[in-house]
Each structure stands twice: as C-alpha cells, then as structure tokens.
Amino acid sequence: MIRTYSSTSGRFDWTGFLFAVVLAIVIAVPLLVVFTWAFTEIWRYPAVIPQKFGLRFWNQTLSRADVWDALSISLQLSATVTALSALICLPAAYAFARMKFPGRDLFFLSFLASHAFPKFGLLVAIAAIFLQLNLIATFWGVVLIQLVGTLMLMIWIPVAAFQAVDRRMEEAARDVGAGPLRVFWSITLPQAGPTIFAAVLLTFVSTFYETEGAWLIGAPQIRTMPVLMINFINNQVVIQYGAVLSVILWVPSFIALMFARRVIGTGAFAKGFGA
Amino acid sequence: MARLTIESLRKFFASTVAVDDFSLDVADGELVCLLGPSGSGKSTILRMIGGFEQPTSGAIRIDGQDVGRLSPDRRPTGMVFQSHALWSHMNVFNNIAFGLKLRHLPRAEIRRKVEAALELVGLGGYGHRQTFQLSGGQQQRVALARSLVLEPKILLLDEPFASLDQHLRERLREEVRDIQQRLGITTLFVTHGQDEALALADRIVVLRNGQCEQADAPDVIYRNPQTQFVAGFIGQMNFIAANVEGGTFRHPEMSVAIGAQDGPAVLAVRPEALGLVAAEGGAGVTVVRSTDFGSHIMVDVELSDGTRLKAMTSPAMRWERGTRARLVPSAYALYRDNKLVVSGTVGASTAAPAFGAAPLVV
Numbered sequence: 001m002i003r004t005y006s007s008t009s010g011r012f013d014w015t016g017f018l019f020a021v022v023l024a025i026v027i028a029v030p031l032l033v034v035f036t037w038a039f040t041e042i043w044r045y046p047a048v049i050p051q052k053f054g055l056r057f058w059n060q061t062l063s064r065a066d067v068w069d070a071l072s073i074s075l076q077l078s079a080t081v082t083a084l085s086a087l088i089c090l091p092a093a094y095a096f097a098r099m100k101f102p103g104r105d106l107f108f109l110s111f112l113a114s115h116a117f118p119k120f121g122l123l124v125a126i127a128a129i130f131l132q133l134n135l136i137a138t139f140w141g142v143v144l145i146q147l148v149g150t151l152m153l154m155i156w157i158p159v160a161a162f163q164a165v166d167r168r169m170e171e172a173a174r175d176v177g178a179g180p181l182r183v184f185w186s187i188t189l190p191q192a193g194p195t196i197f198a199a200v201l202l203t204f205v206s207t208f209y210e211t212e213g214a215w216l217i218g219a220p221q222i223r224t225m226p227v228l229m230i231n232f233i234n235n236q237v238v239i240q241y242g243a244v245l246s247v248i249l250w251v252p253s254f255i256a257l258m259f260a261r262r263v264i265g266t267g268a269f270a271k272g273f274g275a
Numbered sequence: 276m277a278r279l280t281i282e283s284l285r286k287f288f289a290s291t292v293a294v295d296d297f298s299l300d301v302a303d304g305e306l307v308c309l310l311g312p313s314g315s316g317k318s319t320i321l322r323m324i325g326g327f328e329q330p331t332s333g334a335i336r337i338d339g340q341d342v343g344r345l346s347p348d349r350r351p352t353g354m355v356f357q358s359h360a361l362w363s364h365m366n367v368f369n370n371i372a373f374g375l376k377l378r379h380l381p382r383a384e385i386r387r388k389v390e391a392a393l394e395l396v397g398l399g400g401y402g403h404r405q406t407f408q409l410s411g412g413q414q415q416r417v418a419l420a421r422s423l424v425l426e427p428k429i430l431l432l433d434e435p436f437a438s439l440d441q442h443l444r445e446r447l448r449e450e451v452r453d454i455q456q457r458l459g460i461t462t463l464f465v466t467h468g469q470d471e472a473l474a475l476a477d478r479i480v481v482l483r484n485g486q487c488e489q490a491d492a493p494d495v496i497y498r499n500p501q502t503q504f505v506a507g508f509i510g511q512m513n514f515i516a517a518n519v520e521g522g523t524f525r526h527p528e529m530s531v532a533i534g535a536q537d538g539p540a541v542l543a544v545r546p547e548a549l550g551l552v553a554a555e556g557g558a559g560v561t562v563v564r565s566t567d568f569g570s571h572i573m574v575d576v577e578l579s580d581g582t583r584l585k586a587m588t589s590p591a592m593r594w595e596r597g598t599r600a601r602l603v604p605s606a607y608a609l610y611r612d613n614k615l616v617v618s619g620t621v622g623a624s625t626a627a628p629a630f631g632a633a634p635l636v637v
Contacts, residue, residue: 168360171327172418174347175354176374176425186373190364 037243057240067245070228077139077214077224078207081146085203088147089154090196094184096155097162111155114148123216130217137221145213150203157202161195162188198260205256209249225249277338277351277428277461278303279324284333286319286485293319295485297333301429304459306452308472311482312508317465318433319485324463325354325431337428353422354431357438359414361406367393367417368402374425392424393417395454412443419451423458430455430462436471448475469509473497481505499618503610506543513549513584515542524609528560528578529602535609535616543608546573546587550603551594560584562598576600 036050037043041057043050061067095101096108114122126145127136135141165188173183189196211226218224223231229249233242279301286294294316301307309317322328324335326347335343342350361370371392375385393399396416406414415435422430432451436444452475455462466472472479473493480490481504489501500506507514517526519540524531531542551574554560563583564575567590574586574594584602588594608618 166358166360168356168358169362171325171347172354172356172360172421173362173373174327175325175352176421177348177377178373179348182377187362191362193364 034243034246037239038247040240057244061241061244066228070223070225073222074208074225077142077146078204080143081150081207082200082204084143084147085150085154086200089151090158093155093158094162097159111151115152120212123213127216136217137219139222142214142218142222145217146207146210149210149213150207153206154199154203157199158192158196161192165191201256202260205253208252279429279461280336282334284320284323284335285331286323286328287331293485297485297487299480299490301461301463303461305477306455306462306464306475308476308479309463309465309482310469310472310479311467313467315482316485317482321431321433321463321465324429325352326350351428352431353425353427354433355418355422355435357434359418361414361417363406367404367406370406370417371421371424388424392420395423396420397450411439412447415439415447428461430460432462432464434465481508501615503541503543503613506608506610511546511585513544513546515582529604531604531607531621533609533617538611540609540611540616543610544604546585548604548606549584549586550605551586551588551600552603554599554601559599559601562594562596562600564596565594
C-alpha cells in the first residue's frame with residue numbers, strides 16, 4: 001500500500017518507511033493483540049506466541065445470556081434511533097438543501113451545537129433532567145440521548161446529497177407531469193439514495209457503538225453491547241471475554257465503513273460543511 | 276395544432292430586469308429561434324413559458340388559454356434541457372415512459388408509444404440501455420423523445436446542442452428540424468449560436484438586454500438588420516464610424532453619398548459587399564492580413580484611424596501584407612443610435628435591400 005521507493009531518484013524513502021512503521025505499530029498491533037487474545041486458550045508469560053489456540057472462549061462468551069440480551073437491546077436501540085433520526089432529519093435536510101426560509105443558517109448550525117460542548121458535561125446535565133422525567137434506565141431515555149448524537153451526521157450528509165441532485169432533473173420531471181411529491185419520491189430520493197443510505201448506515205453503526213450516553217442514562221437496566229464489553233474488560237479476570245466481544249463488535253463497523261467509503265471519498269462531508 | 280402568444284412579458288430578478296416588455300406570436304407549426312448573447316433573457320423567456328419561472332407581469336397564452344400561472348406539470352409544453360437532464364437511475368425506456376406512466380396509460384400502449392418515440396429519434400432498440408452508456412448526442416435524442424412522447428402542444432428547446440461537438444451539432448439540428456416539420460409541432464428554440472438559428476428557424480428573434488431587437492425570417496435578419504446590434508451579431512460585419520455632412524458619409528478612406536441627416540453615424544458593410552482595388556502611391560488603406568479560405572480570401576485592412584475591416588475577395592487576386600488598397604463598397608446600411616437610418620447600394624442610394632439581391636422591403 002505504501003510506496004517506499006520514490007519514483008524520481010530511486011533511493012529508499014526512509015521518511016515514508018518510518019511513517020509506515022509507526023502507523024503499523026499504532027494501528028495494527030493493538031488489533032493484532034485483541035485478535036490473538038480472542039482465539040487464545042492459554043497464553044502465559046513470557047511466551048510471545050500463545051501456547052494454545054482455540055475457540056473455547058467463543059463458545060463460552062456466546063453461551064452467556066447477558067451477551068445475547070445486550071445484542072438484542074443494542075440492535076433494537078440502533079434500529080429505533082436510526083429510524084427516528086431519518087424521520088426527523090431527512091425532511092429537514094431536504095428543506096435545508098432546497099428551500100430558503102428565515103433563520104436557515106441558524107437552524108442549520110443548531111444541529112451542530114450538540115457537538116460543540118464537552119459531551120460528558122452535556123450528558124450529565126441531561127441525565128439530571130431525565131431523572132426528574134423518570135427516563136433514567138429506560139429504553140426511550142437511551143433512545144432520546146442517542147438521537148441527539150446522530151442529528152449532525154443525519155443532517156449534514158443528506159443535505160449534501162440533496163444539493164448534489166441536478167435541479168434540471170427535477171424540472172424535467174415536473175415538465176412531464178409529475179407533482180412536487182412525485183418528483184421527490186421518483187427522482188430526488190433515488191438520485192440522493194446511495195449517499196443517504198451511507199448516512200443511515202453510519203448512523204446505525206455510531207449508535208451501535210455509542211457508550212457514554214447508553215451507560216449514563218441506561219444503567220443498570222439497559223445494557224448495550226459496548227457497555228457490556230467495558231464491564232467484561234473492567235471486571236473479569238479472563239481477558240478473552242472482552243477480546244471475543246471486541247472482535248464481534250468490530251465486524252459490523254468494518255462492513256459499514258466499507259459501504260460508507262465511497263460516500264466519504266466523493267467529498268460528501270466537505271460539501272455538507274460548505275453548505 | 277397550437278399557437279403561442281406572449282404579451283408584454285416582464286421578469287425582474289431582485290433589481291435587475293431580465294425580460295422587458297417582450298411580445299411574440301408563434302404560429303402553429305412554426306419554429307422560432309430566440310437568439311442572443313448570454314444574459315439577454317432568452318432562457319428566462321423559455322423557462323417562463325415552461326413554467327419554471329413566474330413572470331413579473333404579462334401573459335402567456337397557448338391556443339388562447341392563459342397558462343401563465345400554471346405549474347410546469349399542468350402545462351402542455353415539453354422542454355429539452357441543455358444538460359439533457361436524463362434520470363440516471365432509470366434506463367432509456369423508463370425515462371421516456373415516466374410521463375406516460377403518470378398519465379396511467381395501459382402498459383401495452385406505453386410500450387408502443389415509447390418504441391415509436393425511440394424510432395422517431397433514430398434510437399430504435401435502445402430502450403434497455405442505461406442513460407450513462409449513451410453518447411452525448413444519443414442522450415440528447417432520448418431527452419427529445421422523452422418530451423415528444425407526451426405530444427406537447429409547444430416544444431421548448433433550451434440550447435440542446437450546446438454541449439455537443441460541432442459535427443454532431445450540425446447533424447442533430449438537421450434531424451431535429453426534420454422531426455419538427457414531420458410532426459408539425461410548434462417549437463421555440465433558444466440558442467446563442469447564429470449558425471444554428473439561421474439553419475433551423477422559420478423566424479429568428481434577436482434579443483438584447485431582455486428586449487426584442489428584431490423578429491424576422493433568417494434571410495431578412497441577415498440582409499436587412501434593423502439595428503446596429505443585429506447587424507453586428509448575425510454574420511460578419513464591418514462598422515465604420517464617421518460624420519454625415521451634406522448628404523455624404525465622410526471618412527478619409529471611404530466616402531459614400533447617402534440620403535441621411537447630418538451628424539455622427541455608423542456605416543455597416545458586409546465583407547462580401549466590400550471590394551478592394553489596388554491604390555497607387557501611399558493612398559488608401561493598409562492590408563494587414565490575408566487569409567485563404569479556399570472558396571474566397573478574407574483580407575483584413577486597417578484604416579488610418581485604426582479601424583479594422585474585413586473584405587471578402589476572389590482567390591484570383593493576392594493581397595500581400597502592407598499593400599495599399601482603396602475600398603469599394605457595393606452595399607451598405609447606415610445606423611444612428613442603434614437604429615437603421617438608410618440602406619442602399621452604392622451609386623443608387625435607395626430603399627433597396629442592403630446586402631444582396633433578394634427583393635426585400637426594409
């Protein structure tokens with residue numbers, strides 16, 4: 001992946017090589033360690049390579065009821081939050097992209113506001129309010145807190161997607177007899193579709209991994225996968241439980257990012273921020 | 276079939292005037308070209324007829340019915356956009372069928388109509404293709420078929436060939452003309468290319484700053500331009516500024532007896548109406564360039580006041596750079612404040628046609 005030979009002089013590119021090594025250590029080694037631990041049965045000091053590989057801890061982890069409960073809760077939460085977020089944000093994104101109304105820029109920036117404060121401070125403040133509303137440790141409490149976090153992603157990317165749709169296409173559809181709603185459904189949405197799909201996917205994944213809000217508002221009744229993983233890592237003597245869970249959690253995000261790559265590559269983020 | 280009437284159309288954008296008091300009557304089956312430089316308001320007029328812009332004032336009537344306040348989907352107009360604006364998530368068939376589906380036609384009839392439309396634009400059997408698999412010319416044909424399949428009363432073409440290369444553009448415009456005449460569909464065509472307008476139109480409307488400068492048949496526009504702007508915009512034209520004194524247009528290198536009042540004026544002479552005769556001694560104008568076009572030679576000359584003129588001469592005579600020559604105009608037109616004052620042929624200043632032999636009335 002990294003070209004270590006410069007094409008002009010043919011000399012070894014030591015700077016590039018150094019960067020490659022540093023990046024590999026920082027990114028790849030932790031991953032490697034977690035992966036190794038997940039498939040290890042016995043690994044005692046001072047061996048560099050585990051003494052025994054195996055799937056014993058996978059069986060044990062996957063047979064735990066709390067893991068499946070957490071997975072179910074996590075999927076329900078993510079699906080609910082993503083659907084609500086799309087319901088709220090997509091029409092708003094279309095309005096921001098296509099319509100002119102007073103206070104447009106201010107509204108647009110307000111979606112960024114929740115990201116402009118230290119997140120934990122905000123969460124604690126919200127938790128205090130939720131306590132009075134009896135939302136602490138409830139499903140909908142967690143949904144609400146996670147919804148706030150998804151707003152930015154679900155607004156900014158779809159705004160760029162809608163803006164990228166050629167207006168002439170929409171006009172051509174009006175010209176052949178389609179009303180405004182029909183144009184949106186048959187032309188605008190399919191045209192913006194791939195980008196919006198990526199935004200939905202990213203929202204789902206980021207909600208799936210969201211930890212602080214879920215932990216602060218949801219504990220102890222609502223335990224999501226990441227919260228469970230942190231519990232395992234903090235409280236269990238056996239490292240493998242945490243490692244196995246990490247690897248399981250890693251898979252969906254990897255798939256999602258593969259899908260999202262094409263969107264990020266086309267500069268949808270940049271366009272959203274330039275809007 | 277359909278007659279388009281535009282009355283005192285006006286369009287203001289914020290503080291700028293895009294279209295100012297524009298009126299036009301397009302007869303049934305006529306192809307009218309709106310021609311003008313960018314910013315002349317020609318596209319705005321077309322978009323107002325299509326319903327994509329709201330007129331500030333004025334009326335747009337199709338067969339006597341005022342459509343000025345209708346939204347685009349309720350107007351009997353079909354528009355072809357410069358950028359073809361095909362829906363890239365649908366194949367060719369579905370692009371053309373979309374409008375028919377909205378009208379809830381039976382499937383068999385949709386299929387028949389779409390295939391007929393594709394046949395009409397010379398793309399029979401292309402229905403299953405994706406739009407991005409087509410060339411620029413084919414895409415524009417599909418866009419044309421998409422409009423025509425709905426049998427609009429008025430066809431609107433907004434610089435449909437602007438993004439195509441020269442060769443393709445010429446071929447496609449002939450095909451469009453054929454189709455238009457075969458269907459007898461009333462058509463309004465916007466372009467900034469004078470070749471396109473001259474080749475296509477029954478009538479050309481020359482626009483400047485949102486106002487109509489002249490609306491006439493192509494040959495009239497070319498041979499009898501009523502304003503200095505039209506004279507300069509269509510074809511090549513030489514302009515010489517000087518004073519009229521005592522019935523004569525007086526310029527050191529070109530004096531023409533003219534029936535006009537005294538005062539500053541601009542003399543317009545087409546290159547093909549400007550002859551060159553070798554001048555003795557240091558008199559006359561200087562040849563600065565001579566370009567051989569095969570059928571004729573275009574000679575650029577410079578006047579003593581720095582004005583450059585073009586003269587079309589026969590290939591029999593070679594004009595070297597630096598040669599002195601005398602100008603012999605055979606036909607001219609005189610403009611004052613953009614308005615035509617008089618036109619005529621040299622020797623007999625009459626109201627006869629200015630450029631060429633066609634018996635046209637000024």
